[in-house]
Amino acid sequence: MVAQNIFFGLIAGGVGISAIKMVTTRNIVHAALYLVAVLAGLAALYILLTAEFVATTQFLVYIGAVMVLFLFGIMLTRAPMGHRDGLTSKQWPMALMVAVLFGAVIVYAVIEQFGADELSENPTVFRSADVGDSIFSTYVVPFEAVSVLLLAALIGAIVLARKD
Amino acid sequence: MIGLVYWQETAIKLAVILGVIPVTSLILVYLFLFKMMAFMQSRLGPMITGPHGTLQLIAEAIKFLQKEDIHPDNADKHVFALAPIVVLMSTFLLYVILPAGPDLIVEDLDVGIFYALAVSSLSALGVLMAGWASANKYALLGGLRAAGQLIAYELPLVLATMGVIIQAETMSLQGIVHAQANFSIFGLDSGMPFIFTQIVGFAIFMIAAQAELTQTPFDMPVAETELVGGFHIEYTGFRFLLFFMAEFGTAFAFAAIASVLFLGGWSLPFVDPNENWLNFVGPGVMLFKILILAAIIFWVRFTVPRLREDQLQKFAWKVLIPVSLVNIAVTGLIKVAV
Numbered sequence: 001m002v003a004q005n006i007f008f009g010l011i012a013g014g015v016g017i018s019a020i021k022m023v024t025t026r027n028i029v030h031a032a033l034y035l036v037a038v039l040a041g042l043a044a045l046y047i048l049l050t051a052e053f054v055a056t057t058q059f060l061v062y063i064g065a066v067m068v069l070f071l072f073g074i075m076l077t078r079a080p081m082g083h084r085d086g087l088t089s090k091q092w093p094m095a096l097m098v099a100v101l102f103g104a105v106i107v108y109a110v111i112e113q114f115g116a117d118e119l120s121e122n123p124t125v126f127r128s129a130d131v132g133d134s135i136f137s138t139y140v141v142p143f144e145a146v147s148v149l150l151l152a153a154l155i156g157a158i159v160l161a162r163k164d
Numbered sequence: 165m166i167g168l169v170y171w172q173e174t175a176i177k178l179a180v181i182l183g184v185i186p187v188t189s190l191i192l193v194y195l196f197l198f199k200m201m202a203f204m205q206s207r208l209g210p211m212i213t214g215p216h217g218t219l220q221l222i223a224e225a226i227k228f229l230q231k232e233d234i235h236p237d238n239a240d241k242h243v244f245a246l247a248p249i250v251v252l253m254s255t256f257l258l259y260v261i262l263p264a265g266p267d268l269i270v271e272d273l274d275v276g277i278f279y280a281l282a283v284s285s286l287s288a289l290g291v292l293m294a295g296w297a298s299a300n301k302y303a304l305l306g307g308l309r310a311a312g313q314l315i316a317y318e319l320p321l322v323l324a325t326m327g328v329i330i331q332a333e334t335m336s337l338q339g340i341v342h343a344q345a346n347f348s349i350f351g352l353d354s355g356m357p358f359i360f361t362q363i364v365g366f367a368i369f370m371i372a373a374q375a376e377l378t379q380t381p382f383d384m385p386v387a388e389t390e391l392v393g394g395f396h397i398e399y400t401g402f403r404f405l406l407f408f409m410a411e412f413g414t415a416f417a418f419a420a421i422a423s424v425l426f427l428g429g430w431s432l433p434f435v436d437p438n439e440n441w442l443n444f445v446g447p448g449v450m451l452f453k454i455l456i457l458a459a460i461i462f463w464v465r466f467t468v469p470r471l472r473e474d475q476l477q478k479f480a481w482k483v484l485i486p487v488s489l490v491n492i493a494v495t496g497l498i499k500v501a502v
Binding site: 027029030033036052053056057059060063064065067068069071072075076081127128129 | 238240243273274275278279281282283285286288289292293295296299304307308311312314315318334335
């Protein structure tokens, strides 16, 4: 358990620092790269929790696709070198307040619900087959709801992109 | 098995990977880029350094290492320095799940092939970083082309493996090798590779891999006649060497993944895959299959002219992806029916 705790501390610290750097850096490409570090750190935390499949999906979807698209979009429109001022929105105190409140609620809820749980000495690794089974049996309704939502987003994107 | 503590085992595995990747790029570059290309163009290729020029690449590597570490004045130094490392990291992570024998694998992950596709997408990020941080318009254009291409061909690559996963009922690469060792077709009782049933998937995988590796005819990101070299235009010395090693190391890894998915990996027909001697023969079998597939990749590279950017995108979205979706549907139907 000790090793896992140490690594959790290291990764969580890295994620926290990257997250703060992401919102304070004055270069938009750097901000995107710090976000990559945050997402990669989250994938590492999933591995610590023996959720291989979730970690790999996190890596493939967020780093391999979403962040590459982000950077692609930034570089296709404007990709400034060096530091820029005026990247910080005027509403940042409000955003900070919302973030702190949200964080407080999440921390409170997690401690309240799972505070007494302890990880077992030899945690079981969740096989991908089990994940697939539970998606298509226990969680089939949420799964279908999410698919419809994604389909709606896809159609919306096509409608927006059409010229006529 | 010899009893080893966890950290000893990990150290040995790391050392093996660190040794294997430069050697694989050496083999591929010497055999195909130097010799096969030269013979196809009716010349000898490097002949001076070592017997038949075998030491040429080592000489080149030493030359690269001696060069000064230069970066452009306007470049973003940290991102510029980090980019080749990100690309090479993606190559290193790929080797974690490549099996070479019944017990010869760094880590037989349950998510195997899915993991390989996830970490290979990391190279797109490194390429974008390199293109942007060089502060050069050709480099930026090359980086953008590379990212667009990698996103477009990631999909058929993932979808092409799906047929094999359905047939093998597992994503672990060792599991896929074992499934093929027990697979029978045409009345031959065991050890038949999946290429017989997944020939469409194999074709799509090889085409998409060609594009992922940015080899001709999909080499627009580094097209020397248009972009002077694309995203690595400003890189010299050992940083260029890192890109070069990543390119050929990844080519080897993709050939290895294709040989596991479609050609049976280290297993031999009519041989029990649990035989211990396969640990000694397996790497050789694997290398043989990898070299055949790599030869096809480089053969195409030296033969076919470059596509245009719009042709490349159309080919991915209008041909490869629909065909691979049909392949998945047909494979699924047959799997349920039989």
